[in-house]
Amino acid sequence: ERYTSPDTHEDDDGLNVTYPTFGTLTHVVLISSKLGRCSGTLISVDYVLTVAHCLVQETSFWEPLKKAKDTEVKVTAGIIILTSDESGHRQDRYSSQIIIHPQYTFGRLAEHDVALIKVNQPFNFTDTVFQAELWIQPWPKHRMDCQSSGFGSMSDPKHARLRMWDVVALHGEQSCPCTKRFQWKRLVCAEPKDNVPQLCQGDAGSALLCANKAVGIAHMTRERRTCDYLGYPDCSKRRSSLNIYTYMCPLGDWIKQYVPTVPEIPDSCRGHTILTNRLLIATCSVLLLLLAIHN
Numbered sequence: 001e002r003y004t005s006p007d008t009h010e011d012d013d014g015l016n017v018t019y020p021t022f023g024t025l026t027h028v029v030l031i032s033s034k035l036g037r038c039s040g041t042l043i044s045v046d047y048v049l050t051v052a053h054c055l056v057q058e059t060s061f062w063e064p065l066k067k068a069k070d071t072e073v074k075v076t077a078g079i080i081i082l083t084s085d086e087s088g089h090r091q092d093r094y095s096s097q098i099i100i101h102p103q104y105t106f107g108r109l110a111e112h113d114v115a116l117i118k119v120n121q122p123f124n125f126t127d128t129v130f131q132a133e134l135w136i137q138p139w140p141k142h143r144m145d146c147q148s149s150g151f152g153s154m155s156d157p158k159h160a161r162l163r164m165w166d167v168v169a170l171h172g173e174q175s176c177p178c179t180k181r182f183q184w185k186r187l188v189c190a191e192p193k194d195n196v197p198q199l200c201q202g203d204a205g206s207a208l209l210c211a212n213k214a215v216g217i218a219h220m221t222r223e224r225r226t227c228d229y230l231g232y233p234d235c236s237k238r239r240s241s242l243n244i245y246t247y248m249c250p251l252g253d254w255i256k257q258y259v260p261t262v263p264e265i266p267d268s269c270r271g272h273t274i275l276t277n278r279l280l281i282a283t284c285s286v287l288l289l290l291l292a293i294h295n
Contacts, residue, residue, distance in 0.1 A: 015165070015195055015196065015197045016165055016166070016195045016196065017163045017164065017165045017197055018163065018164045018165065019080070019161060019162070019163055020080060020149075020162060020163075020164055021080070022078075022080060022089055022127075022128045023127050023128050024164075025149050025162060025164060026042075026078075026127070026128055026129055026130035027041050027042045027043075027130060027131055027132035027207060027214070028040075028041065028042075028077075028149055028150070028151075028162060028206055028207070029041070029042055029048055029075050029076060029077045030075070030076040030077075030079060030082065030151055031048070031050055031054055031055075031073060031074070031075055031117070031205065032073070032074040032075075032076070033054075033055065033068045033072055033073040033074065034068070034072065035054070035055065035056070035057045035066070035068050036054065036154070036201070037054075037151070037154050037201070037202060038050060038051065038054035038150075038151075038201065038202060038203075038204040038205045039149075039150040039151050039202060039203055039204060039205045039206035039218070040054075040075065040117065040205045040206070041132050041205065041206060041207040041214055041217060042077060042123065042129070042130070042131045042132065043131055043132060043134060043214070043255075043259060043262070044131055044259050044261055045122035045123050045125065045131070046118055046119050046121075046122045046123070047116055047117065047118055047119075047258060047259045048075055048116070048117040048119065049114070049115075049116060049134075049205070049207075049214070049217060049255070050114075050115055050116075050117060050204075050205030050217065051113050051114060051115065051204045051205040051217060051218070051219060051246070052100045052101060052104040052106075052112070052113050052114055052115040053106060053107070053113055053204065054115070054204055054205055055067060055068045055073065055098055055100065055115050055117075056068070056100065056104075056106060058106050058107065065106055067098065067100065068095075068098055069098075070095060070096065070097050070098050071094060071095060071096060071120070072094075072095070073094065073095035073098060073117060074092060074093075074094055074095075075092070075093045075094070075095065075117060075119055076090060076091070076092050076093075077090070077091045077093075077123055077128075077129040078090045078091050078126070078128045078129045079162070080161060080162040081160070081161040081162070082151060082160040082161060083160065089126075089128040089129070091123055091124060091129055093119035093120060093121055093123065094119065094120050095117045095118065095119060095120065096118050096119060096120040097117075097118040098115065098116075098117060099115060099116040099117075099118070099258060100115045101113075101114045101115065101251075101254060109179065109183060109187075109219075109220065109229075109244070110179070110183035110186040110187050110219075110246075112186075112246075112251075113219050113220070113246055114217065114246055114251055114254075116255065116258055116259070118258070132207050132209070132213070132214040133212070133213045133214065134213065134214050134248050134252070134255070134262055134263070135210065135211075135213040135214060135215040135248055135249065136248065136249055136252040136262060136263045136264075136265055136266070136269060137249065137263075137266060137269070138249070138266065138268040138269065139171045139172060139249070143168050143169060143170050143191070144168070144169045144210040144211070144215070145166065145167075145168060145169075145210070146166070146167050146168070146169040146190075146208050146209055146210040146215065147164050147165070147166055147167070147208075147209045148164065148165055148167050148190065148199075148203070148206070148208050148209075148218065148243065148245075149162065149163065149164035149165075149203070149206050149207070149209075150162070150163065150199070150200070150202055150203025150204070150205075150206035150218060151163075151202035151203065151206075152197075152200045152202045152203060152235065153200045153201065153202060153235040154200070154201050154202045155201075160202070163197075165196060165197055166196075167190040167191065167196060167208070167243070168190065168191035168193075169188050169189070169190060169191075169208060169210055169215065169216075169245075170188065170189050170190075170191055171184075171187070171188045171189075171247060172184060175187075175188075175189055176188075176189035176242070176244065177189075177192075177224070177227070177242060178222045178227035178242060179244075185247070185250060186246065186247055186250055187216075187219070187244055187245065187246065187247055188208060188215060188216040188244075188245040188246075188247045189242060189243065189244055189245070190208075190242075190243040190244075190245070192224050192241075192242055196243070197235075198221050198230075198235060198241035198243060199218045199220070199221045199241070199243045199244075200235035201235070203218045204217075204218050204219070204220075205217055205218060206218050208245045214248060215245070215247070215248060215249075216245030216246050216247050216248055217245060217246050217248070218243070218245055219244045219245050219246045220244050221241040221242060221243055221244065222241065222242045222244065223241060223242075224241055224242050249265075249268075249269040250269055250270065252265035252269050253265050253270070
């Protein structure tokens with residue numbers, strides 16, 4: 001990730017946000033389809049990482065989810081304002097394959113809200129279009145200073161541009177209010193602060209960058225005081241919210257199936273699965289030993 005730090009300023013809503021210049025957030029792309037718009041994260045010349053909920057739609061309780069067609073999703077890199085042509089930097093591609101995580105559950109917290117888009121033609125990496133490296137390693141034993149970003153509100157032209165802001169990212173026990181213990185290993189949460197913007201519909205799928213690596217992608221928000229589910233708001237109203245991200249580390253094996261350039265996944269990223277497998281092996285070994293002694 002080629003990251004330079006533009007001047008941060010407070011917008012007229014009292015939020016500490018930055019409106020970056022070209023070449024600052026080179027990995028952020030805009031995703032557009034008949035199902036809506038969101039952000040995405042370029043992780044190779046031909047793959048984009050984003051949230052599954054941007055590419056599927058719940059039609060009714062009785063019907064299966066409606067998924068964007070494999071070839072109908074537009075991916076735009078090298079832009080910072082939605083309404084600008086920016087032809088000198090802009091690169092447009094269309095999807096050739098949409099890959100939704102097989103365990104994704106629509107609208108549910110920490111239920112594999114992740115998808116990959118393979119584009120029909122590789123992006124040309126330049127000073128304004130470049131991939132983000134994924135954080136596929138254990139979480140350090142401390143909070144991290146990170147940057148969140150995205151295209152903000154899709155309904156308010158005032159916010160329909162790329163923006164970024166600083167957050168303190170937390171992971172592990174007690175790090176995410178309004179969540180359950182079994183969800184902690186899959187989530188990263190931003191420390192709630194009054195001058196930090198809430199995640200909007202257009203931010204979903206954009207990377208949470210820590211140490212210039214994509215640690216998570218914007219997942220959903222909850223009301224900070226009541227824990228009410230806010231879903232994927234258009235941000236027409238300012239709410240006191242908890243910003244929640246899908247943690248990349250446990251998803252490394254799934255991503256690497258399609259993007260072989262992703263780093264090797266350490267056992268610690270596999271969490272309880274590795275622990276369970278080891279426990280099973282140990283249990284079987286003990287049983288075999290007992291059978292041998294008995295015989």
